[in-house]
Each structure stands twice: as structure tokens, then as C-alpha cells.
Amino acid sequence: MTPGARLAAAAEVLDRIAASRAPAEQVLKEWGRANRYAGSGDRRAIGELVFRCLRNRARLADAGGAEDGRTLVLWSLRLLDGRDPEEIERLFSGAGYAPAALSDAERTRLSAMKVGAEASLPGFVEADFRRRFGANWAREAEALIATRAPVDVRVNGGDREAVAGELRAARLAAQETPWSAWGLRLPAGSDVQGTVAWREGRVEVQDEGSQLAAGLAGSRPRELVVDYCAGGGGKTLALAQSGARVIACDVQSRRLDAVRPRLERANAEAELRLLGPEGEGVADLEERADLVFVDAPCSGAGTWRRRPEAAWRLTEAEVDRFHGLQVAILGRAAKLVRPGGRLVYVTCSVLGRENEDSAAAFAGAHGAFRPVAVAEAAAHASGLTEAGRARLAELAGGGHQVQFTPARTGTDGFFVALWKRTS
Numbered sequence: 001m002t003p004g005a006r007l008a009a010a011a012e013v014l015d016r017i018a019a020s021r022a023p024a025e026q027v028l029k030e031w032g033r034a035n036r037y038a039g040s041g042d043r044r045a046i047g048e049l050v051f052r053c054l055r056n057r058a059r060l061a062d063a064g065g066a067e068d069g070r071t072l073v074l075w076s077l078r079l080l081d082g083r084d085p086e087e088i089e090r091l092f093s094g095a096g097y098a099p100a101a102l103s104d105a106e107r108t109r110l111s112a113m114k115v116g117a118e119a120s121l122p123g124f125v126e127a128d129f130r131r132r133f134g135a136n137w138a139r140e141a142e143a144l145i146a147t148r149a150p151v152d153v154r155v156n157g158g159d160r161e162a163v164a165g166e167l168r169a170a171r172l173a174a175q176e177t178p179w180s181a182w183g184l185r186l187p188a189g190s191d192v193q194g195t196v197a198w199r200e201g202r203v204e205v206q207d208e209g210s211q212l213a214a215g216l217a218g219s220r221p222r223e224l225v226v227d228y229c230a231g232g233g234g235k236t237l238a239l240a241q242s243g244a245r246v247i248a249c250d251v252q253s254r255r256l257d258a259v260r261p262r263l264e265r266a267n268a269e270a271e272l273r274l275l276g277p278e279g280e281g282v283a284d285l286e287e288r289a290d291l292v293f294v295d296a297p298c299s300g301a302g303t304w305r306r307r308p309e310a311a312w313r314l315t316e317a318e319v320d321r322f323h324g325l326q327v328a329i330l331g332r333a334a335k336l337v338r339p340g341g342r343l344v345y346v347t348c349s350v351l352g353r354e355n356e357d358s359a360a361a362f363a364g365a366h367g368a369f370r371p372v373a374v375a376e377a378a379a380h381a382s383g384l385t386e387a388g389r390a391r392l393a394e395l396a397g398g399g400h401q402v403q404f405t406p407a408r409t410g411t412d413g414f415f416v417a418l419w420k421r422t423s
């Protein structure tokens, strides 16, 4: 494909992504299958340009005019790549498969644009970041949306060094994660699921932030642990690693079904329970659990470095809806905690409304739950390195809740709040 044809294809894919709820990777793959003339080099170049536009969408949209694929691609060449207007004019030639020639309005805008890098988030998220991260907000935004995430895995009970050696022998550049004692980090795009170590259950794909959240909960041998929103079971496996008796619950049977093969592969055990829409199905567990772990449904904003397109599909109203659901779920799950037991709230979000606001709304209505300092939990946690214990304590600043972010911890964005039931 000519350079111009690649630009036109990227614009088309961006329009398809905007009209779809499917992950951007999937839309790109479907485009590739339907356009066989595009070789692997073309598909890679188109994919890179599409993701570059998605990661910088706010900035490109702010540059004015429309927000369709053509306009995003056009502004990206100037604003992000710093290309000369004359060169862009040659690429947008209108000849063959290249994009249609520039309009007068586009030409005028292009020559007036200021070139340089800046973070790019939807307006309501930027406002939240300014409030929560203060002077660091742009650095936080940049790390969340403009960088590619590595592939992290959790070593399933075995020796981390030995598994790292095994992955290196399979040509994957595995390095130990700094904060999780269970983790290995591989370069972005590594095909870990093609390795024998993955097939035989010695590693599970899990972001280091997710490992830290499960580790902070500190499940212990023989404890009764309820993983209340178990989903695909990523954290269930980590919670079960301690030898606790884990009951994994969810309202979606499809999600619980996915846990079964993961448990088998990891040679781990957990009971699976399907909840009714209002949390029915766990009456026998009331006031019995030593630990209830609530990995609540959320916007997933903490994972935007993996799915930048999701940032543009999220609305403030949806975040409000998640907040209401999170507070309701925490109230239901809290009933299962025995006196003296622990409750842990987790999201993979970086938004205050889903994190501090939801935790505060729960705590305000449940006086029997007392905050547990993150530093104290980190001291007793499983699976943290010494550096990890110190880093989490430092980030929490004496408090009972902590926010991990790509900028702070090099992980996906996770929030954890901890309580203990007193009576």
C-alpha cells in the first residue's frame, strides 16, 4: 500500500471503531481480514497510527473541525508527528487510494497548528485528574493513555527465578516485577499464551497492579475467603494461592464458567457460586467469612493504556451508575464478613467517583467497619517484595486506601480500600 492509502485505511478503521463497542484490536483484525491486499507491514503501520490517534484523541479533537477518522489522522500528522503542511498536502493527494485532497479550511487550520506533546483525556476525566493528582495530573494522564502496557504474569506458586529462566529460554525477555514478589514482566505484545509455562499453569497473565490488590488482601491458609465479584477469576487464583478456602461468586454464569479451566490449569481449588441479581445465593455465608474481597464492576479506566478507545466511549452518567452499583454491592458483600473479619474493596479505575467516593459512601453507612491502614496490611500481605511493602505504605500516606497508577507504580490503575469489622 502507498503511504497515502495507509492513511485512508487508518481513517476508515477509526470511523468503524467510533461506530462500534468492540475492542479496537478486534476492529483492526476484521478490517485486515476483509482487505487481504494489506500485507503485515501495512496492517502494523495502520494499527500503530490508529492507536496513536486513539491515545491522543482529546488533543486531536481539540484541534477543531470534525472528529471523524480523516480529521484525526490529518491532525495527528501535524500535531503529533510534526510533519510539514506541504508534506501532508502531498499525502492527501486524492490520487489512487490516498485520502481526498485537503479543503481550504483544513489547509488553513494545519498551517496555524502548534506542534508539541500534551496529555489527552476526555474533559470530565481531565477535571477529575486535576483535582486528584494536582500538579502531576498531566504526567498521570500521559502514562495512562499515551504509553503501551507491558505483559505481566503471575508465577503460580512456583519459583519466580526458575520460571523467568524458562520464559527467557522461550525467547521472552522476562524480568522480575518490582513490587509483586509473584510477578514477571514481559515486553508489550509478548505471546505468553504460546509458551509451555502458560499451558502447564506455571504462569497466569495478570497485571502487577492486580497482583498487588490481591496480595494486600492477605488471604491466609484455611481462611474462608469470599471473592464476591470473581469475574474471570484472575484474583480468585491469586487469593487461592495462599491455601485459603475460596468461594468465587459472580452474577454472570458465563464469567464463572471461564474460571473453571483456569483453576484446573493452575491446579488450584475454589467453589463457584452464581449470585442472583440482588446478591441472592449466599445466605449460608452471612457473618462467616474471614475475608470478603469485592473487585467491583467499574469503568475500567485504570486499563486505558491497553484499551485507549474505551476512554472515548465512557460517559459521566455511566461512571455515576457504576458508583451506585459499587456502593450497593459493598453493602451486600459486607453482610458476609464475620466479626473481626476483613473487607477489601478494589476497582481497576483511576476516577475519584468510583474509588474514594464509593468507599466513603459505604463507610458512612456502615459504622461497624473500621479502616485498616495500608501500611499495616502491606506488612502482613502475601506476595509483596520489601520494596513493594514500602511503596504501598508510602503511597497510602498512613491511610486505609491506595491508588496505583501507570505513573506511580508502572502498573494498570487500581484502587484498594481496606476495613475490618469490629462488631
Ligand SMILES: C[S@@+](CC[C@H](N)C(=O)[O-])C[C@H]1O[C@@H](n2cnc3c(N)ncnc32)[C@H](O)[C@@H]1O
Pocket (backbone or CB within 6 Å): 228, 229, 230, 231, 232, 233, 234, 235, 236, 249, 250, 251, 252, 255, 275, 277, 279, 295, 296, 297, 298, 329
Ligand atoms: C472487575 S470485574 C471482576 C474481575 C475479576 N475479579 C478478575 O480479577 O478477573 C467485576 C465483576 O463483577 C460482576 N458483577 C456485576 N454486578 C455484580 C453484582 N451485583 N454482584 C456481584 N458481582 C457483580 C461482573 O459480572 C464482573 O465479572
